[in-house]
Amino acid sequence: MTANENSVRKKIRISIIDVIIVITVLACIAGGVLHYRVYENNNKVITDDVFYVSMRFSSIENSSGQKIETGDSLYLNDGKVLLGTVNEVTEEDASFYYNDEVTGELKKGKDPGAKDISVVVEIKGELTKENGFLANGVKYVAAGMILDVYSDMFSAKGLIFDLEAKTE
Numbered sequence: 117m118t119a120n121e122n123s124v125r126k127k128i129r130i131s132i133i134d135v136i137i138v139i140t141v142l143a144c145i146a147g148g149v150l151h152y153r154v155y156e157n158n159n160k161v162i163t164d165d166v167f168y169v170s171m172r173f174s175s176i177e178n179s180s181g182q183k184i185e186t187g188d189s190l191y192l193n194d195g196k197v198l199l200g201t202v203n204e205v206t207e208e209d210a211s212f213y214y215n216d217e218v219t220g221e222l223k224k225g226k227d228p229g230a231k232d233i234s235v236v237v238e239i240k241g242e243l244t245k246e247n248g249f250l251a252n253g254v255k256y257v258a259a260g261m262i263l264d265v266y267s268d269m270f271s272a273k274g275l276i277f278d279l280e281a282k283t284e
Contacts, residue, residue, distance in 0.1 A: 165243045166282040168203065169257060171265075171274035173233040175210045181231035183269035190237055192255060193264035193271070199251055200239035202267075207231045235274070238282070249279060 173181075190199045210230035216223050241251045251257045261276045 165241055165249070167239050167241065167243075167249055167257075168278075168280045168282060169200065169237045169239050169251075169276055170278035170280075171235050171237060171263070171276050173235070173272045173274045175212075175227070175230045176233055176272055178229060178231055180270065180272070181207055181233050184233065184235065184267060188267040188270070190235075190265045190267050193266055197252060197255060199255070199263070199265055200237040202235050203238050204236040206234040243281070 184202065184205055186202055186205055188202045190202060191197065192199050208231065210227040210232050212225050212227055213222055214225055215221070239249075239251045239257065241249055241257075243249050249257050257263075257276065257279065259276050259279055262273050263276065264273045265271070
């Protein structure tokens, strides 16, 4: 046999170190892809969509009710995250229901010492098919939810009763 035939017949030998290096490189590539696709995309603050969220604060003291105004920034108490900006404020005397003892009917009464306050908050976020509307890309918001919010001078728990997309 000649030298050329010997070199062709040599077997390629793979050691355990070669296998470990290949596995490590593949793991680094997979980790980079997962980091970019999962972590980076899910943790971005996305503010593409603008919604008007209507909230109602029931039976707020008159003095506290006067402390929320148009232009105030509302924050979430649970995460100290900006929720949005107040666009509209509506006040009316607080309502309560009672059972009339004479007729046995349920009647509606007004309490002049307290206010029911409705606000419309402009919130930026992302509308997704999976989770609905994510305020600032991080807090799920839907009608029927009760949110604990505060501003510089006001703090209360409010019921979300409407969400509407802002139209240009």
